[in-house]
Amino acid sequence: MDAEQLRRSAVDSPELSFFARIDVVESTGSTNADLIALAADPAADRVVLLAETQVQGRGRHARTWVSPPRAQLAMSILVRLPGIGPASLAWLALLTGVAVVDALRTTADVPAELKWPNDVLIDGRKVAGILAEVAAGGDGAPAVVIGLGLNVSLTREELPVPHATSLTIAGARETDRTVLVRSLLTEFAQRFTAWRDADWATDELAAAYRERCATIGTEVRAELPGGRMLTGIADGIDDYGRLLIGGEAVSAGDVTHLRAQY
DSSP states (O other), X not given: OOXXXXXXXXXXXXXXXXXXXXXXXXXXXXXXXXHHHHTTSXXXXXXXXXXXXXXXXXXXXXXXXXXXXXXXXXXXXXXXXXXXXXXXXXXHHHHHHHHHHHHIIIIIOOOEEEETTTEEEETTEEEEEEEEEEEEOTTSXXXXXXXXXXXXXXXXXXXXXXXXXXXXXXXXXXXXXXXXXXXXXXXXXXXXXXXXXXXXXXXXXHHHHHHHBSSTXXXXXXXXXXXXXXXXXXXXXXXXXXXXXXXXXXXXXXXXXXXXXX
């Protein structure tokens, strides 16, 4: 990545002036953990951290993963959301998914879509995952760190799981990580600003998410907290960002697309 270009972008580029700081490090344990620590400073807001490699990356349910050097995008964003209600916070991760899909469709020219809640797919295979963590609350504006891991140039042998893919494998038009970062951050800034200016109303955001979500209308199996399994057709996404399966609202769990062919 061109670290200097990205650092300048926060100052010189109108589309990225939303961000106060964009930093790139050679290696770190977890970009999410680093920004969660930074969030203790109440002045820290709209900060981006990228790492050329992560050695203790975190996924959902405390899963760990390691990124090959310079083959992925390992990026986290710290934002504060003044005045937002607790029930609306979950939409930040879904907003990020919409931004990632739009950036990949326009910049990389791949048919990206969403798998509820926070995975990005290309032709049914996972190319990116998103993890949002509340970093600070209390009397101030809630601070949330959103982490993104995007497979860019991994070969089939380097993929973490058989049902994953990368932009290179998918035949993406663009795999320059600097270009991809700029596109991803631009889409995120536009979506976040519109959401904030709408006083955190979710109508427009929910419509955008539903339009891009491959889970809706698919037969799925959800492994819910406590070990319960729920199988059925995913009917939709409700106003709280929960997945509806046979009329039951699911707020957390591992979801498998049963019709997906890997």
